[in-house]
Amino acid sequence: MKYIKNKFFIIGLVIVLAVSIGVFYESFYHQVWSEHIYGVSDVPLHVNFIIKSEKVGAFPLYSIWFYLVYIISFMSNSYKILAYTSIVLLSVFVIFKYLITYIIISDGSNKKWLVATVSTLMIFAMPIISFFNSPRRYTHIYLGNISPNIWHNSTLIFAMPFYIMLFSYSINKILSFRNKDIIIIATLFMVATLCKPNFILAFAPVFFIVSFWYILFNERKTINICKVSTIGICICAILLIQFISTFMHNEIFPKVSTGIAPLKVWSLYSPHILLSCLLSFTFPVSVTLLYMTKVIYEKEILLSWLTVFIATMMFAVFIQYPDWQSANFVWGAIAANYILFVYCVKFLINQKIDYKSIVCYMIFIMHFISGFIFFKNYSLTF
Known part of the structure; x- marks a missing residue:
């Protein structure tokens, strides 16, 4: 792979791997392998x-x-064997996340050092820190x-x-x-749903709305509707099986019900x-507002924003009983926000350096600094 020859990419990979192993080991150390038990992970x-x-x-x-x-x-x-297996696998998947982020951001850019740097910082970016009183922590990061x-x-x-x-x-x-693209998209949808369905609940409506909108202006309407509908049927089938096997017929998870309670969890x-x-x-707000005339033509950013909006509204409106305090609807919004960050970063590094880009880079660095504080104070603090 060409990325192996990029020393900046390798440096970022080593940093991400080292931090990942440390964080995941620490999660077991604090909760299992020490005398101090913290409910942190x-x-x-x-x-x-x-x-x-x-x-x-x-x-x-x-x-x-x-x-x-x-x-x-x-x-x-x-x-102990399962714990060490989890540590290794989780670190590997964080590396995959870093690699895919790097590939997306590097597309169309020859600034190797900048791409590697922002890809690395992306892995550690967190919401900007605030010191207003939080129910559980004095520093409000996660x-x-x-x-x-x-x-x-x-x-x-x-x-x-x-x-x-x-x-x-x-x-x-x-x-x-x-047909090839439909098969790949369907496969990715099914695999992603089987990994964890939360993001799919927000992104699937975006995908199908956009798909059917394009089909309206396509000559082969019937066949294309059938192709896209097949993807939808597969997703619905997996979601139904997941719900039944997880919340209705197992001895691990409690039976759940979903209700509407605006902002109760949040x-x-x-x-x-x-x-x-x-x-x-x-x-992402700063990039969108400062480059509004350009961003409106960036479909990745626009659809990322739409996915973030749907996922955030799900978190804000829906509640899952009986364990409603776990805030399980937030996972889709977290995933959508990372993807939004990725495409905003990709857009930004292809812009000329001026006051707008400097402001955006400074705000991005603030997100990283917040992540650094998150790790420095206690890497698993919520």
Whole structure:
């Protein structure tokens, strides 16, 4: 691969790998391998799910992450083996995320050092820090915000590379309707849904709205409607199977119900929801506003924004009982925000250096500094 010859890419890869291993090891150290028990990460909790699933002989289909760790660990039921397997696999998928981010941002740019630098910083970007009082922490970085990155949920970390590939490929090939592209898009949709369905619930409506809009102006309407509808049927079938196997017929997860309770979950974690939105989306908002006349022609950014809007509205409106405090609808918004960041960064590095680009770069660096503080104070602090 040509990226191997780019020393800046390699440096970024080493940094991302080292930090990933440290973070995921720390999640087990603080929660399992030390005398101090902190409820700071879902990663050890997911290992417990695997052990429980192995005992009852049935794994929930909510995410194939549980199957993957179990198989790679040679079907072990040892907590320590499963833990180390999780650490390695999670680090690998963060590297995949970095690689895909680099490939997308580098497209059309010859600024190798800049692409590698921003791709690395992207992995650590967090909502801009605020010091207003939070229900659980005096520094408000993750909780209550829509973070572009997450480090404490293994299923979302696992799913992120597939989400990015799905969005990138489907948006770029959405006009072709060729059989090859339809098969690849359908496969990516199914794999991403099996990894974790949350982002799909927000992106699928965007994909189908845009697809059917283009079909209206296409000569082969009937056949193309059938092709796109087939993708929708596959997604719905997987979502239905996931819901039944996870929440209705298993001994690991409790039976759940979904209701409408506007801002109930969000207000639990953020006393200032509008400020939380601003802190979460400062960089993409700045790029969009300062380059409005150009951004309106960037379909990736526009569709990213639409996906973010749908995912954020789902988080704001829906609630899942009985464990509603877990805020499970936020995962799709987190994934969508990262993708929005990626395409805003890609757009920005292709602009000339002027006051607008400098302002945007400075805001982007603020997101990274916030992420640095997040890691420095305690890498798994919510």
